[in-house]
Amino acid sequence: MPVAVVTDSTSDLPAELASQHGIHVIPLYVHFGDEAYQDGVDITADDFYQRLQSDRVFPTTSAPSPGAFMELYRELAKDHDGIISLHLSSKVSATHSSALQAASEVKEEGIKVEPIDTLQASMALGLVAIEVAKAAQDGSSLEELKVLANELSARARFTGLVETLEYLQKGGRIGRAQAMLGSLLRIKPILALVDGEAHGIERARTRSRGISRIKNLVAEATPLDALCVLHTTDPELASELAADLSEHAPSGKPLIARLGPVVGTYLGPGMLGFGMIRSSS
Amino acid sequence: MTDNPDTARSNRRTDGFLLREFVRSATRALETNQETLNALNVFPVPDGDTGTNMVLTMRSVRDELEQQVDANPSITSARMARASLLGARGNSGLILAQYFKGLAESLADGYDISGEGFARGLRIASEIAYRAVPQPKEGTMLTVFRECAEAAEKAVVEMAGLEHVMIAAADQAMDTVRRTPEMLDVLRDAGVVDSGGFGFAIMLQSGADLMAGREAGTRKIDPPGVAAIQGSQASGSSIRSEFLEGVEEKAWGYCTVFAIEGNDLEPDPIRKHMDDIGRSPVVAGAGTLVKVHVHMEDPGAALTAALQYGSLSNIEIQNMDEQAREWAANRTAETGAGASKQQDFTTAVVALAIGPGLIECFETAGLGAANVLVGGDTMNPSTAEIVEAIEAAPSQAVIVLPNNKNIIGTAKQAVDLTSKTVHVVETRSMQVGLSALLEFNPDKLVEENAASMSEPLTIVRSGSVSKAIRDALLDGVVVREGQYMGVLDEKLVTAGDDRASVLLEMLNGQLDEESLVTIYGGADLGEESLEETVDRLQETYPHTEFESISGGQPDYDFLLSIE
Numbered sequence: 094m095p096v097a098v099v100t101d102s103t104s105d106l107p108a109e110l111a112s113q114h115g116i117h118v119i120p121l122y123v124h125f126g127d128e129a130y131q132d133g134v135d136i137t138a139d140d141f142y143q144r145l146q147s148d149r150v151f152p153t154t155s156a157p158s159p160g161a162f163m164e165l166y167r168e169l170a171k172d173h174d175g176i177i178s179l180h181l182s183s184k185v186s187a188t189h190s191s192a193l194q195a196a197s198e199v200k201e202e203g204i205k206v207e208p209i210d211t212l213q214a215s216m217a218l219g220l221v222a223i224e225v226a227k228a229a230q231d232g233s234s235l236e237e238l239k240v241l242a243n244e245l246s247a248r249a250r251f252t253g254l255v256e257t258l259e260y261l262q263k264g265g266r267i268g269r270a271q272a273m274l275g276s277l278l279r280i281k282p283i284l285a286l287v288d289g290e291a292h293g294i295e296r297a298r299t300r301s302r303g304i305s306r307i308k309n310l311v312a313e314a315t316p317l318d319a320l321c322v323l324h325t326t327d328p329e330l331a332s333e334l335a336a337d338l339s340e341h342a343p344s345g346k347p348l349i350a351r352l353g354p355v356v357g358t359y360l361g362p363g364m365l366g367f368g369m370i371r372s373s374s
Numbered sequence: 375m376t377d378n379p380d381t382a383r384s385n386r387r388t389d390g391f392l393l394r395e396f397v398r399s400a401t402r403a404l405e406t407n408q409e410t411l412n413a414l415n416v417f418p419v420p421d422g423d424t425g426t427n428m429v430l431t432m433r434s435v436r437d438e439l440e441q442q443v444d445a446n447p448s449i450t451s452a453r454m455a456r457a458s459l460l461g462a463r464g465n466s467g468l469i470l471a472q473y474f475k476g477l478a479e480s481l482a483d484g485y486d487i488s489g490e491g492f493a494r495g496l497r498i499a500s501e502i503a504y505r506a507v508p509q510p511k512e513g514t515m516l517t518v519f520r521e522c523a524e525a526a527e528k529a530v531v532e533m534a535g536l537e538h539v540m541i542a543a544a545d546q547a548m549d550t551v552r553r554t555p556e557m558l559d560v561l562r563d564a565g566v567v568d569s570g571g572f573g574f575a576i577m578l579q580s581g582a583d584l585m586a587g588r589e590a591g592t593r594k595i596d597p598p599g600v601a602a603i604q605g606s607q608a609s610g611s612s613i614r615s616e617f618l619e620g621v622e623e624k625a626w627g628y629c630t631v632f633a634i635e636g637n638d639l640e641p642d643p644i645r646k647h648m649d650d651i652g653r654s655p656v657v658a659g660a661g662t663l664v665k666v667h668v669h670m671e672d673p674g675a676a677l678t679a680a681l682q683y684g685s686l687s688n689i690e691i692q693n694m695d696e697q698a699r700e701w702a703a704n705r706t707a708e709t710g711a712g713a714s715k716q717q718d719f720t721t722a723v724v725a726l727a728i729g730p731g732l733i734e735c736f737e738t739a740g741l742g743a744a745n746v747l748v749g750g751d752t753m754n755p756s757t758a759e760i761v762e763a764i765e766a767a768p769s770q771a772v773i774v775l776p777n778n779k780n781i782i783g784t785a786k787q788a789v790d791l792t793s794k795t796v797h798v799v800e801t802r803s804m805q806v807g808l809s810a811l812l813e814f815n816p817d818k819l820v821e822e823n824a825a826s827m828s829e830p831l832t833i834v835r836s837g838s839v840s841k842a843i844r845d846a847l848l849d850g851v852v853v854r855e856g857q858y859m860g861v862l863d864e865k866l867v868t869a870g871d872d873r874a875s876v877l878l879e880m881l882n883g884q885l886d887e888e889s890l891v892t893i894y895g896g897a898d899l900g901e902e903s904l905e906e907t908v909d910r911l912q913e914t915y916p917h918t919e920f921e922s923i924s925g926g927q928p929d930y931d932f933l934l935s936i937e
Contacts, residue, residue, distance in 0.1 A: 276738045277731070278892065279921050280812060296739075296812045298937055299890045299919075 096235050097173035098226040099165065101157065101188050102132035103181040104219035105323065105350050114226035119165055121188060122155045123354045129155075132355045141354040142326050142362050151263050154355045156187040162195030166206050175205040175235035179222050179242055182289035183210045185266050207235055209242045212289035215356050216321040216348070216368030217251035224319070224370070245370060252285040252294070252310055253323060253366025254303040260361035266291055283307060284360070291359075300363075304330075307366060308337060315341050316372040321348035325357045325364040334365060388487045388536060390450030394439040396581050397454065401432040402591030403580035404573060411576075413844075414569035414597060424569035427464030427754055427780075432577075434461020434756070435474065447487050451478040459787060460761075464754040466570035468783040469515045472503040473574070489539035493526035496543065513558030518571035521550040522578065537585040544582040547575035552598035563847045567597045628673040630691050632666055636684020639664045644683055651675050690766055719743040719816035721823045722769035725807060726755065726777045726785075729927030732804055732894060739808060743768055743816035750804070751929060754780050760788040764796055771795040771820035773827060777807035779864075797824040802864070803836040804927070805892065805935035830937070835884075837862040839877050839932040840896075842869070858931065873931045874907045878914055884936060887917045894925030894933040907932075 100106065102120040111118050120131040123141070125148055130136035132154075145152060162178075169176050178196070183189040189210045196206035211218050225242050233241065258274055261267045261284070267274070273282050273293035281303040283295040295310075297303035311320070320342040324331035328351070335347045347367075352360060360366075404411070404425065411425025438457035444450045455478040458471040476499025480491050500519035504510045525546035529539045551572045555562040576595055583590040630652070634644070641664055652668040652675075664683070670676045673691045680686055722743045725736045728750030736746045747763040749755035755763075760781075764772050772794050776785040779802040789796045797820055801807040809830035814823055838861050842853045853859050853869035860868040860880035868879045877893075885891065891911070895904035901924055908922040925933060 272741045276812075277735045277923060278739060278808060278812070295815065298809060298812060299888065301888050302937075 094172060094174045095232065096229045096238055097169040097176045098222060098229050098238075099169070099176055099178040100218060100222040101180050102134075102353055103186070103188070103214055103355050104179075104222055105215045105353050105356060106219040106222060107348075107350050108133075110219075110223065110348070114223050115230070116222050116226050117165065117169065119157050119161060121157060121186075121355045123358060124153045124155065126150045130354070133353045136354055138325075138351050138353060138357070142357065145260075145354075145358065146362055152354070152358050154186075154264075154358055156191045159191050159194040159198065162192050163198055166195060166199050166204055167202070170199070170202075170204040175207070177225060177229070177235060177238045177242060178206055178208040179211055179218060179225060180208060181214050181218060182212045182286060184212065184268075184289035185214070185291070205235060207239045209239065209246070210289075211242070211246040211249065212286065213246055213249045213368075214251050214286055215352060216323055216350050217249040217286070217370075218368075219350065220319040220321060220348075220368055220370050221245045221249050244373070248318070248371045248373060249368065250285065250314065250371065251366070251368050252283065252307065253360055253364050254281055254283050254297070254300070254307050255360050256281065256300075256363035257361060258282055258293075261291060261359050264359045266359050268292065283310070304334065304365065308334070311338055311341050311367060311369065314369060314371050316343075317341055317369050318343060318372050319348075319370040321350050321368045323350055323352055323364070323366045323368060325352045325360060326362045327365060330365055334367075338367075389445045389485070390443050390447050391445060392487055393447055393450050393454065394436075394443045395584055397432065397436050397439055399580040399584050399590035400577035401429070401436045403576045403593075403595075404429045404432055406592055407573075407576050407595055410594070410597065411569050411573050414566045414572060414600075415564075423752055423754075424464065424466045424573060426752070427467045428470060428570070428573045430463045430756065431458055431461050431467035431470050434458065434758075447481045447484060448478075451481040454478065460756065460758040460791070462757045462784055462787060464780045465783050466515065466573060467754070467756075468787060469503050469506070469519075469570060470574070471787075472506055473499040473519065475499065476502050487536060489526070489534055489536040490530050492536060492539055492543075493523065493530045496523035496526050499523070511558065513554040513556075513561060514568050515570035515574055517554065517557065518547050518550045518568070518574050522547050522574075537582075540578065540585050541582045544575065544578035547571070547578045548598050551575050555599070560848070563849075565600065565846070567600055572597050628670050628691050630666075630668050630670045630673040630676045630689075632677065632680065632689040633687045634664045634666065634680050634684045635662060635687060636664075637662060639683060644680070647679055648676060651679055690762075719769040720818060721771045721773060721814075721816055721820045722767040723773045723775060723811060723814055724760065724763045724767050725775040725811060726750065726760075726781055727804055727807070728753070729894075729897060729925045731924045731926040732808075732933075735808055735923065735925075736804075736811060739811045740814065741816055743814075744811065749781065750778055750927070751780070754778070755784065757784045757787045757791065760785055761791045764788060764792050764794055767794075769794075769816075772797075773814070773820060773823055774798045775801045775807040775810055775827075777801045777804045779803075795820055797821070799824055799827045799831070801831065803933070803935075804925075805836040805894070805933055806830055806834045808892075809834040809935065809937060833937060835863055835936040837880060837934045837936070838930045839873050839880070839934075840930045874903075874910060877907060877932050877934070878911060881911070881915065881936075885915055885918045890919045890921065890937050891915075892935045892937075893920065893922045894927060895922065896931045896933070897926045897928050899924075899931055 099117045102118055120134050122129050178192045180189040192208035196208050224245050225238055228241055268290040270284055270291045270293040280296040281300055282293045284291050285294045295306050297306050322331050322335040331349050335349050338347050408425035408429050412423040435454050435457045438453055455474040458474040462468045462471045477495035479498050480495035484491055500523045503516050503519050510516050522543045526539050526543040529542035551567050554568040580590045648668045652670040668676050723740050724745050726747050726749045727733045727736045733746050745763050745767040774785045776782045782800050785798045799810055801810050810827040813826040839858050842855055842857050842859050844855050846853050848866040851866045851869055857869050858873040858876040859866055860876040862880055870876045904922050908920050912920050
């Protein structure tokens with residue numbers, strides 16, 4: 094029996110890719126006041142971004158409970174030898190620790206779970222999950238998958254051009270990108286997860302200049318094992334960016350994914366970016 | 375010693391002491407004619423005042439020689455060359471420094487200043503100066519150097535002594551200056567002669583006067599060929615220029631700079647107090663904030679003394695003795711004086727800026743790694759000040775943003791005068807400088823930063839709206855005194871009586887849908903009229919993104935960038 098691969102909804106894995114690779118996605122929650130929604134399950138991205146911009150209440154997010162993890166792990170254990178559970182950076186979310194807690198609870202029942210803190214988010218996490226799932230299909234052991242997952246995570250990058258730091262700040266996840274807040278000039282920050290935390294890595298005066306900067310960032314990181322273009326509200330721009338970056342994608346065609354409500358809460362409308370895995374040197 | 379020229383003519387010494395006489399009289403001559411020189415600007419704005427720059431540069435040479443003079447002209451001229459380089463302000467100051475460098479080379483092995491030595495000095499200076507400018511133009515100080523050298527050499531061939539060689543050079547200088555408008559269209563259109571060249575001619579004239587036994591340096595001289603040039607307008611902040619002049623003092627001991635914050639502070643008693651315990655104090659400001667610059671043997675004594683007036687901030691201590699400089703920097707870091715600036719970044723920035731709003735922009739855009747030095751059009755900093763700012767910047771690798779076309783030269787000069795790794799990104803305006811700074815990443819290597827920060831230089835356009843201080847015809851546009859001039863990419867594009875209309879007009883045809891226009895309101899412009907103007911711009915150009923910032927810069931009602 095193969096090992097089961099679990100990730101969370103902050104991976105922003107498109108549903109068809111998840112099912113194609115047999116990846117199990119556990120949802121986080123997004124709350125508008127007292128209303129709670131499961132990420133990607135009972136709130137659509139369109140509805141969400143509409144509300145993010147117009148609602149007077151700023152949404153909050155929460156991790157899946159250990160109970161939810163335990164339930165999923167028990168279910169999967171029925172027809173799998175073990176479970177590898179790949180998650181959002183522990184520096185910005187409690188998801189990984191919730192998974193750890195669940196893993197230790199089910200251990201007594203003989204269920205082997207390896208939760209992995211990828212220190213990544215969105216499709217940087219999603220791409221890691223796909224590669225791990227492929228290896229699982231090919232019969233790799235849980236121990237081998239754990240090594241692979243950590244190695245892939247170290248080569249993964251998540252970077253995005255955002256319209257404003259307002260959402261990151263309101264959501265309390267600003268980290269070292271804080272340094273860019275004080276600028277009197279309007280800027281378009283380019284953020285990246287560095288060691289699991291949001292950092293401002295570049296600034297652009299205009300969106301078009303920012304887009305050319307992120308293209309450069311991809312070019313500078315080549316060769317790549319996987320590339321996915323990300324957006325929150327601009328599918329057309331994302332397609333254009335994917336076309337422009339096609340030479341850098343190993344398949345010649347970058348994936349395109351939309352940020353789900355949880356990561357979208359912090360990056361806001363108008364975000365454009367990418368997740369990628371660099372080739373091992 | 376030959377202080378009285380009347381008695382000394384025949385037996386005048388021709389050694390280092392004579393050089394000091396020349397320097398004294400040349401400095402005095404420039405001071406006497408400072409306002410005239412300042413008024414000879416191509417652009418009728420207070421832009422890189424040549425007179426002020428030359429005076430300040432010469433004062434630093436003079437002060438050096440007042441401190442110590444050697445009869446051996448090779449030693450004294452070498453000191454002059456070094457002092458002029460450290461004190462150089464603006465492009466005219468830099469070219470002047472080339473002159474002293476040439477003089478030092480020609481006097482390097484002599485014990486006597488001969489007519490021939492002087493002529494050779496002019497020739498070498500002329501060659502060095504031409505090489506120092508990327509695209510030498512005729513009709514400038516360079517032409518004056520070259521033609522003076524030719525005239526002096528001719529006089530040498532005719533067996534003239536030092537006095538007559540100097541007179542020949544001085545006469546030629548005035549004649550060349552008179553012809554500069556024939557060589558350079560911008561001078562002709564503006565109805566002026568080259569100011570730097572004229573300043574140099576004034577210096578030579580004072581030297582010739584001195585040799586001829588006349589009173590030197592006290593005469594007001596009209597620019598040759600120019601009818602009547604209106605006196606220049608007094609510019610901006612007098613506190614600052616007072617401060618800058620003082621900073622020109624000879625480096626000695628520890629250069630100690632700090633601000634005192636308190637109540638009802640009076641500069642005079644503080645200045646007196648500092649004078650008692652240190653040297654060359656400059657105390658500027660009053661009321662709740664006073665800034666002090668003093669040279670101290672023991673910088674701690676100045677700080678202790680200052681504490682009785684209020685609380686201290688922005689403390690910067692610099693050992694002016696080069697060999698001890700590094701040790702002092704370490705000690706400064708350990709003792710915590712200026713410790714806030716000693717954080718470690720891979721790369722830091724020194725940026726020149728003027729106007730409180732713009733200074734704040736540079737500070738915030740610098741991500742904590744920018745050392746902002748106050749300076750701009752009417753207050754070009756000296757090379758030494760830029761070196762000090764580089765030394766105080768929080769990294770071993772520093773990018774300098776001159777942010778003014780008249781400061782680029784001094785900034786480049788500073789590169790060789792510090793042990794730090796310095797790159798100058800040649801920003802010609804604050805607007806472009808800010809765009810460059812937004813490309814800055816303190817965690818990246820200085821070379822990478824220099825490359826990415828240079829990108830805006832070709833992409834970002836800058837412009838300004840300011841009041842003309844006299845009539846002029848420039849770039850085919852007629853402007854009357856008191857009208858507003860719209861300048862884009864250093865060319866006058868429009869003029870008119872209403873500043874907002876000028877701004878509106880100059881953007882016509884320059885924008886597309888992707889443009890971002892940033893408008894910086896000047897010191898005399900209220901927040902409200904800035905907003906009104908930007909609203910008007912937005913109505914006229916609905917597809918362009920506008921951003922407005924209260925820059926607080928002097929002299930320019932609006933600065934703008936288009937990117």
